[in-house]
Amino acid sequence: MAKGKYRTLVKLLILAPYLILLYILQATVFTRVTLMGVKPLLLPMAVAGVAMFFGRTDGGVFGLFAGMLMDLSYNQATVQFTLLLTLLGILLGMLSDTVLVQGFPSFLVSALLGLFLVSAYQALSLVVLRGAPLRLTAAIGLRQSLYSLIFTIPVYYISRFLCRVMGAGRGI
Amino acid sequence: MKELFSKKGLYIVGAAAAVAVIAAVSVALSAGNAGFASLLSEPFFKPIKSAMTSLVDSMEHIYDTMYRFDETQAENRELRARVAQLEQEYREYTEISEENERLRNLLGFAERHEDMSMEPVTVLSWTASNYASSFTVSKGSSAGIALYDPVVDEYGFLVGQVTSVTATSSVVTTLIDTTTSLGALLYENGETGVACGDYDLFGSRKLKVSYISDMSSAVIGGTVVTSGSGGIYPAGLVIGTVSGISVSSSGLDPYAVVEPSTDLSALSHVYVITDFAVSE
Numbered sequence: 001m002a003k004g005k006y007r008t009l010v011k012l013l014i015l016a017p018y019l020i021l022l023y024i025l026q027a028t029v030f031t032r033v034t035l036m037g038v039k040p041l042l043l044p045m046a047v048a049g050v051a052m053f054f055g056r057t058d059g060g061v062f063g064l065f066a067g068m069l070m071d072l073s074y075n076q077a078t079v080q081f082t083l084l085l086t087l088l089g090i091l092l093g094m095l096s097d098t099v100l101v102q103g104f105p106s107f108l109v110s111a112l113l114g115l116f117l118v119s120a121y122q123a124l125s126l127v128v129l130r131g132a133p134l135r136l137t138a139a140i141g142l143r144q145s146l147y148s149l150i151f152t153i154p155v156y157y158i159s160r161f162l163c164r165v166m167g168a169g170r171g172i
Numbered sequence: 173m174k175e176l177f178s179k180k181g182l183y184i185v186g187a188a189a190a191v192a193v194i195a196a197v198s199v200a201l202s203a204g205n206a207g208f209a210s211l212l213s214e215p216f217f218k219p220i221k222s223a224m225t226s227l228v229d230s231m232e233h234i235y236d237t238m239y240r241f242d243e244t245q246a247e248n249r250e251l252r253a254r255v256a257q258l259e260q261e262y263r264e265y266t267e268i269s270e271e272n273e274r275l276r277n278l279l280g281f282a283e284r285h286e287d288m289s290m291e292p293v294t295v296l297s298w299t300a301s302n303y304a305s306s307f308t309v310s311k312g313s314s315a316g317i318a319l320y321d322p323v324v325d326e327y328g329f330l331v332g333q334v335t336s337v338t339a340t341s342s343v344v345t346t347l348i349d350t351t352t353s354l355g356a357l358l359y360e361n362g363e364t365g366v367a368c369g370d371y372d373l374f375g376s377r378k379l380k381v382s383y384i385s386d387m388s389s390a391v392i393g394g395t396v397v398t399s400g401s402g403g404i405y406p407a408g409l410v411i412g413t414v415s416g417i418s419v420s421s422s423g424l425d426p427y428a429v430v431e432p433s434t435d436l437s438a439l440s441h442v443y444v445i446t447d448f449a450v451s452e
Binding site for chain 1: 351
């Protein structure tokens with residue numbers, strides 16, 4: 001039991017600074033570094049990384065906090081990303097536990113899935129709630145997903161490194 | 173000593189004395205000019221002397237360097253500290269200079285609009301969303317900021333309005349955001365319309381003015397200002413300039429494309445208009 005608590009504490013000490021660092025990057029640095037008129041999304045990719053290397057439970061918990069910070073970085077008082085990224089963490093963790101082989105190609109697929117889910121949610125919610133044209137919101141979503149893909153390599157290796165530091169027992 | 177006074181030694185002493193005598197006679201006869209001895213010795217000794225001088229100079233330089241190393245190091249430290257201090261002073265000067273310029277510009281704007289109360293705020297962070305344009309500022313309701321207060325830059329150009337307030341911070345939604353909608357007036361011809369953000373123009377940081385009754389009167393390069401209708405924005409705040417005329421995808425609704433006068437990418441300090449005289 002003591003060992004389990006210790007592992008949870010270590011996980012917290014490793015993943016919390018990682019999450020905060022990504023949040024700061026997404027909310028401050030990359031709000032000014034735009035490409036094709038859009039900013040990248042780092043937090044959904046980080047959720048994909050943690051879900052792949054740490055499993056569905058940790059993926060879900062990480063997704064919960066990542067979602068809260070994402071809502072915060074969007075200047076909105078809703079919990080839409082809190083819910084969305086929690087579900088994403090659990091879903092990708094399940095896929096990693098059952099279907100996906102751990103490695104960069106699987107991570108790329110997971111990250112793409114996460115990014116497209118978030119972008120699709122954003123675009124469709126604007127279409128449904130505000131009557132925004134789907135063509136334009138989808139184009140923005142596609143651009144932000146493509147831009148974010150640049151960061152899959154560092155996010156993958158950092159997630160893998162953290163997993164190794166933890167000695168997480170998922171066959172790494 | 174024993175060897176010196178031997179026969180061989182006496183020859184050497186004798187030869188040396190002879191050379192000395194010749195040298196003395198030569199110096200006495202030359203009367204200040206280079207003597208015979210000098211002429212003879214110069215080609216031989218000059219390179220040696222030169223080499224020795226160079227060697228001594230080098231030794232002296234090494235000695236000086238070693239001897240003064242601590243002193244030089246201390247001086248270096250002092251100079252580095254001085255450079256750092258000057259850099260800091262320069263940064264402060266630049267900041268003060270920029271603030272001074274902003275305040276001068278604001279003063280000009282405030283003098284023209286004495287009916288307005290303004291609260292200076294600092295831009296803290298921009299939204300990470302690609303579907304919205306908003307930023308968080310450093311003051312909230314405790315500084316008198318309220319929901320829907322208009323926000324301008326130091327030149328008085330409209331930036332947006334406050335859309336969320338806490339006690340210590342506020343969120344400002346800019347005029348290019350797709351949720352923005354305000355009464356606009358084409359300054360040159362007095363035509364009124366509705367200025368609002370548009371997804372088509374969002375990426376290029378522009379907005380549109382729709383519902384202008386006579387679109388043909390819209391002038392490219394013409395100024396667009398707030399009409400003041402609705403009482404949320406004061407009348408006469410500059411929104412931007414008309415950069416083109418376009419038509420909606422349905423082909424039925426023409427609109428003027430407006431480029432904001434404020435530089436949204438360079439905002440660091442803005443001013444919230446907390447109170448103004450409403451003129452309908």
